Amino acid sequence: MKNVSNVFYITVVLIIISVLLGAIFPTQAEQLTADLNAFLSRTFGWYYMWLMIGLISVSIIIAVGPYGKIRLGKHNDRPDFSNASWIAMLFSAGLGIGLVFYGASEPLFHAFSDSPLSEPGTDQAYKEAFSHTFFHWGLHGWAMYGIVALSLAFFQFRKDEPGLISSTLKPLFGDRMKGPFGTVIDVLATFATIFGVATSLGLGAAQVNGGLNHLFGIEVSFTTQFIIIIIVTVLFLTSAWSGLSKGIKWLSNTNMVLAILLFLAVVIIGPTLLILNMFTETFGLYLQNIVGMSFRMASLEGDNRAWLDAWTIFYWAWWISWAPFVGMFIARVSRGRTIREFMIGVMVVPTLIIAIWFATFGTTAGEVQRSGVDLTQYSTEMVIFNMFDQMPFSFFLSLIAVLLIITFFITSADSATFVLGMQTTNGSLTPPTAVKLTWGLAQSAVATVLLYVGGLQALQNTIIAAALPFSFVVMLMVISLMKALNKELRLIKGKKS
Template identity: 50%
Template sequence: MKQVTKVFWISLVVSLLFVLWGVISPAHLGETMDVWKQFFLVNFGWYYQLIATFFILFALFLVFGPYGKIKLGKDEDKPEFNRATWFAMLFSAGMGIGLLFFGVSEPISHFTTPPYGEGGTANAAKLAMRYTYLHWGFHAWAIYATIALGLAYYKFRKGLPGLMSAALYPLIGERAKGPIGTVIDIIAVFATIFGVAASLGLGAAQINGGLSYTFGIPNNFTSQLIIVAVVTILFILSAGTGVQRGIKYLSNANLILAFLLLVTLLIVGPSVFLLDLFVTTLGSYLQNLPSMGLRLAPFNNEDASWVQNWTVFYWAWWIAWAPFVGTFIARVSKGRTVREFVIAVLVIPTLVCAFWFAVFGGTGIHLEFNENVKVSEQALETALFFVYQHLPFTTVLIILTLFLISTFFITSADSATFVLGMQTTNGSLNPPIVVKVVWGLVLSASAVVLMVSGGLDAMQTAIIVSAFPLSFVLLLMTFAMLKSFKGEVTGKKKKTVL
């Protein structure tokens, strides 16, 4: 434990106090969090919309601007992982459980309760897919790309610790090593804890839903608690093997399993309908991206509530996940150029996510729209398994999905313990196993507390509240990067003249 910093101890104490609050008075914690949730959603929806759009514009500038050839490392550094493995690792950590949890449930929810207009129509189906792509597409990955780029650049090219505070060094100088830097890193730690804990809670709920459908296991909190405990043991064991073994192998396994599941569903489902839906709605998404990304509906309270509970929540979730996913992506991206990095992180996952939702969500919509199967009446965590019951090879699909959720669960938690270890050991690329174990237990305990105190609503609140202060740090990171990039390009030009 000699490597740990005061960020570790302060974050650990506050995290334990939060867990204790949830154990002693879960109802009070749930009520308090609901008040905070409404405050941020109602008063700062405009801010989240603007900042999410800003990150897309920033990413586009990096792709087409003058800084694309700058390398994330020394000029002679080569990538540590091949592109296939690199993509698998960033994708598994970046979305994972959410794709399975919301794959059917989000599009079908938007289909019956669209952002505007009448539900259950052909137009509502197109809107459902378009807004699902919005929530899981360019905005999300632009946020990830921004923070990952900053962390990788300052870590591998400038030799600074892989910390959020270090990425602000060009703006705040030595203060990054003082109290201000400590506060910044603590904010990042808590955003990571709440963002990942929410995902673990979703994963436990869906695993329980699948087991209940398949084997009749009770779908309740006790079952979910046992699932969290079992998976906690598994990801702590995996965390001890490090990035080169545990996370790498699990990420590759996730990608293979996800591909098999996707292809299988495409084949046994309404294939032509799904492909037509994907092409049509992808074009509509690209065409309407600016207006959807800035829509708030100030003249209609019902529509405004929809935007707040879906779109604004997602922007907060991706911001909260950014230190976790960004740190991990940065760790595995040494040797890439700025342009290669941003294009890969921004474009490829967006297209894969869009196709995923077109297949899973499109299947659910097809069943409800064309065959009058009431998918929309199912709970979020069981909608996917309900769809499987109306397709061939039901048992195979359910077992494959349960296994994939479990490996996504382990990979996300494994990656998060590594990232939290880095953030609390001054950016160490190999944090002590005991530190990762401590954070693994904190993550699981936080997930349980959120499940007890309010379920999905409590998880949403934790994400929204923790993302707000972090968003300002992310904004400052973009200006710090621009300052550093400009200095590099200017310096090279001077050397060329000389």
Template identity: 55%
Template sequence: MKKVTTVFWVTLVIVLGLSLWGSLDPVRFENVSSTIMNYVSVHFGWYYLLIVSLFLIFCLYLIFSPYGKIKLGKKDDKPEFSYPTWFAMLFSAGMGIGLVFFGVASPVSHYATTPPTADPATSQAIEDALRVTFFHYGIHAWAIYAVIALVLAYFMFRHDKPGLISATLEPIFGDRMKGAWGKGIDVIAVFATIVGVATTLGFGATQINGGLTYLLGIDNAFWVQLVIILVVTVLFMISSYTGLSKGIKYLSNANMGIAGLLLVATIILGPTLYILNSLTDAIGAYFQQIPAESLRLSPNNADEQQWVLDWTVFFWAWWIAWSPFVGIFIARVSKGRTIREFLSGVLIVPSVVSFVWFATFGISGIDAQQGGLDIASLPEEQALFAMFSEIPLGLILSILAMLLIGTFFITSADSATFVLGMQTTNGSLSPPKKVKFAWGFAQSAIAAVLLYTGGLQALENALISAALPFSFIMLLMVFSFYKALTKDKQEEKKQKHS
């Protein structure tokens, strides 16, 4: 542990302190964290909508500008991973387990209980359910990840800076980023990463437990979830030991293979024509209403405004809070690609996969709901398995889904230990195994303790609240990056004319 920085110890103390609070007094912890989160949502909802739209516009500008030709690295650098592996790795880290958890639950919820504007259980509610789900998991979400990843990759591989959030701000603040201010920024990034992954481990354990409960009648109990967390911890520790080019690479490819098989099987065995028609219709509605939806706050309609705060603002804050982890990991695996190639891949491919996924599982769930199975009333972790019970080979698909949850589970935790190792060893691209193991154990322990005490939701609230200060850091990163980018471009022109 000789290589660890003060960021390691400071963040560990903060997270353990919050977890201890959540364990000993979960009710008060959740009340306080909910109050903070609600205040931020109500008073800064407009701000979240504006900055996320700004991030997307900035990414689109870079794709079509002359800057798109600039490489994330030196002139002779080649991509470390093939396109399929690269897509699999960024998708597994960025969205994987969330798609499995919410693939049925979110569209069914928007259809049956929480439509944005239409009456529940109507044809308009079906259209809205897919459209808003596409909106929340589409190019806006990936633009947030892309901004962080792009800036980090640019400074890491083109300017040989350490893989730290603070290092990307040196063009603005200079050597001050190597002192206390820089450490503070990195602490925020590490805090968001460990809390985000701990909550994901908790939710992943509950969904596997939910599947076992629905299919086999096994108790939905803490001891089952603890066993699941222990098994996954051992597996991702083994994967972490093998390194980035083996463990995460192979698991990510396996994830995409299993996910593809599950997706194709559901399209064929489910309401195929209904899925394809709805997918086509929802894509059209999504692109048609992007400008209005991006800035919709409905200040003169209290119900619609509350829906936006509960869903859109929540998601934007959630993705921002997750962006240090996902962005740093995507940056690490993207060396050698041009800015245009990088942004096109990060924005388009995962978004398209998400659209097809949600249309397939969401419409299958809505079809089952219309057929009399009340999926909307079930716990979210059981929605997927309830939908499978209504189509042929449902048991086999449920087993396959639990396997997929497990592999996504392992990949997310493995990726997180790598990122946490980087961030707490001064940006090392190959962090020591002891540091990764320490973070891996901490993540699992925090998830287990908070599942036991019921403090997981409160920790999620704390994570979303942390998105506000980190969003200011993101804006500074964009400005710093653009400043460095224009300077590099000017120097290239001078060299050509000299």
């Protein structure tokens, strides 16, 4: 196949080995992922925390400093997409299934089941639940996406380098990035992408299954989830065939329409005034306590370390594993924007959308819980549907939610096939269809095996392991980007003088 690099063949072999081992030895695979997760969370939890703190600090410096005027492209380049379509694509690729999966359940569990700080069920725990949820989904994670995407966009559109992770490290390692060292870097990025996206596809299959069971009584089982993955795989591969400007753009806009429709319905039907009040107060609580949450490690025996590992450390690893995929996709659709415009768009706008979303669904779920209906008894993927049962038009709300999950499912997988195609064809902006189809089948196969060997827990366990190697690459990318931006500023000042 034209332009296909060694990264493609090496990663395909690694994925095939992983899938076969998981399918042949499911019990051992489940135990291995659990043991590895426990070891990495305990040993490297502090490292994940410092990495995210560093990234958000660098992102702020870049956004407000003199680098902000640099354009991601040539001097006369302007954005390829309108602001609305750009935000829609950021929203769909960077959030996707997780927003529906955790929208009602995460604040609920933090408030009424397993609070990190206060006694579950108290008013204080209720408020803290939202600030911690915003923390997990807000500025820190988007700083990770933003730095990776900015590095890729700067080197690709400003410096005419291939759209590869390895290309962003040239200021540090020069032409060695064109050899085996660069291949290793791109294999790590591709491997992390496969497992990061597969986790979301697994979550999506589980929640679609849960929704269909709730609406139509369809059995919740691995077999049903396997069939869902097959059907959605056919749909997103069809979309991938149509190309970026058609398939992904149309699906992203569809996602936004469905998400806005569901959001407005819950705001209007739910406890509207309380939602507005809780959003205002708890978003302020998030901003007020962001430094303390960023450094919290639950170091002593009496601290709730299990909560930190299960939520914060898992989320930081998930953001890292998604970074090469989302970063490359965001870079691809951001040519022509200034760095300041880019960083504000990537960090601030999604954080506000996320906070409003979680405040809406979390407050509604919380009030259902406080009315006497115990939503915490349900699994994560089922909370939102049982919450809708306590509201008018419950069938239609659940149906919209299932459709939204499916379109998110398709968009994430579709975007990932394009990005994986870029990573394994020397950064081609038009990767061969055969390559995209290969990666589409590969990520669906990984999602299927992870569900088979241990369900949702295996999905979460795998994320921690897949993220660690790529996290070291991210640190190198930050150093390389800052070096290149300083050089670019000197060049710009030299031309003006």
